Amino acid sequence: MILENKLGIKNAAELAREEERISKKKAIELFENGTLDKLECGKFSSLKLIHKYLFDDIYYFAGEVRTVNLAKGNFRFAPLMYLEVSLRNIDRMPQSNFDEIIEKYVEMNIAHPFREGNGRSTRIWLDCILKKEIGKVIDWSKVDKEDYLLAMERSPILDIEIKYILKKALTDDIHSREIYIKGIDNSYYYEGYNTFNANEL
Numbered sequence: 269m270i271l272e273n274k275l276g277i278k279n280a281a282e283l284a285r286e287e288e289r290i291s292k293k294k295a296i297e298l299f300e301n302g303t304l305d306k307l308e309c310g311k312f313s314s315l316k317l318i319h320k321y322l323f324d325d326i327y328y329f330a331g332e333v334r335t336v337n338l339a340k341g342n343f344r345f346a347p348l349m350y351l352e353v354s355l356r357n358i359d360r361m362p363q364s365n366f367d368e369i370i371e372k373y374v375e376m377n378i379a380h381p382f383r384e385g386n387g388r389s390t391r392i393w394l395d396c397i398l399k400k401e402i403g404k405v406i407d408w409s410k411v412d413k414e415d416y417l418l419a420m421e422r423s424p425i426l427d428i429e430i431k432y433i434l435k436k437a438l439t440d441d442i443h444s445r446e447i448y449i450k451g452i453d454n455s456y457y458y459e460g461y462n463t464f465n466a467n468e469l
Contacts, residue, residue: 345380408450
């Protein structure tokens, strides 16, 4: 299914290329114009702003909470009927140390609040929290893609694995443009969601 987009693109591969090109350009702008340093880290309102900035030139739903239920493979993200409550609860979660921050990240991944672009937006959001709270960010070049994806799949049940993988990749080089850019590479995230009806739950 090709998502309706502002670019009028009807081909999935072409849309994926343009989405990555435009969102990366916008993500670099976010980094360079200082907007990220002004956000209230760890709040959903900040994640909404990041998502809108990255995808506003591509999708009409940029920065808007999804209106469909989403699944990827056998995993179903937070159902719509619980999504708003989940997001309020995530806002209240503590974030004073590494473990708390990753637990919050895992919960936001389960919430998956947007129709598309959750991975890139949430990794930027994660690094904002890490930078503010513990003075570090993830060097995504040190994170194996397959290990990360499998650990994120398992994280709702057991988050030890994703904590181990991300902790090994921490760096205090928080102002590095190159490290930041690696985190917005969409190859670190699955593409292609399935939607489902609430009565399928």
